[in-house]
Amino acid sequence: QQPVQSPQAVILREGEDAVINCSSSKALYSVHWYRQKHGEAPIFLMILLKGGEQKGHDKISASFNEKKQQSSLYLTASQLSYSGTYFCGTELHQTGANNLFFGTGTRLTVIP
C-alpha cells in the first residue's frame, strides 16, 4: 500500500529543474505532497484530487494521473530553500477516512 517514490535523492544547482515521481499499485482518491527539513515537521504543499488535476504553488507544481495511479511534483528554477525531503502521501479509494500512506521520500539538495 506504500507508494513508490523516485528518485531517492537528487542534487541540483540553483535555477535547475527537478521532477519527483510517486506511484501506487492501488486506486487513488487523492495524492498529497509534503516537504520536510531535517528534524522538523513535514509541511503541506498541495493535494491533488482529480485525475489529470494539476496544481501550482509558486514554482512548484504537481500533476495527478488517476488512471496510472501516479503523481509527479515539478520544481522549476530551484532555490536553496527548496532543499529537503519530499514525501507523497496517497489516499486510497478503498480506505476512506483521509488516511494516508507515505512514500519513502526524495531527498532534494540545492547547491549554489
Next chain:
Amino acid sequence: DGGITQSPKYLFRKEGQNVTLSCEQNLNHDAMYWYRQDPGQGLRLIYYSQIVNDFQKGDIAEGYSVSREKKESFPLTVTSAQKNPTAFYLCASSIVVRGTGYTFGSGTRLTVV
C-alpha cells in the same frame, strides 16, 4: 496561532521502560495520527483517531498504545514490548474530510539507551 505541539523534543529511555509522548493540538481537528519515521522508510502509521474515545490501529501498532480522552490530546505510549523503539515520532491532525491536508507536529526523537 493554531498548531500541534509535541513534547518532549528528545527522549531517552532505558530498555524495559514505558514512555509516553505528548501531542496536543488547538486546531479543533477531529482526526489525529501518530507516525513513526525511520531513515529510508518514510512515515509509517502507528495509530489514528477520528473521534474522542475511539482509535484504530495502523500498520505498525504492535508495542504501542494510545488514548483519546480529549479532542485536543492524543498521547502515544511506547511500551517495553516494542522491540526497536528508537525512531523519530510525528503526530499529525486533520479534519475528518477526505482529501484534506495534515498538519504535523515538530516530532519527538526517542532513543533507547
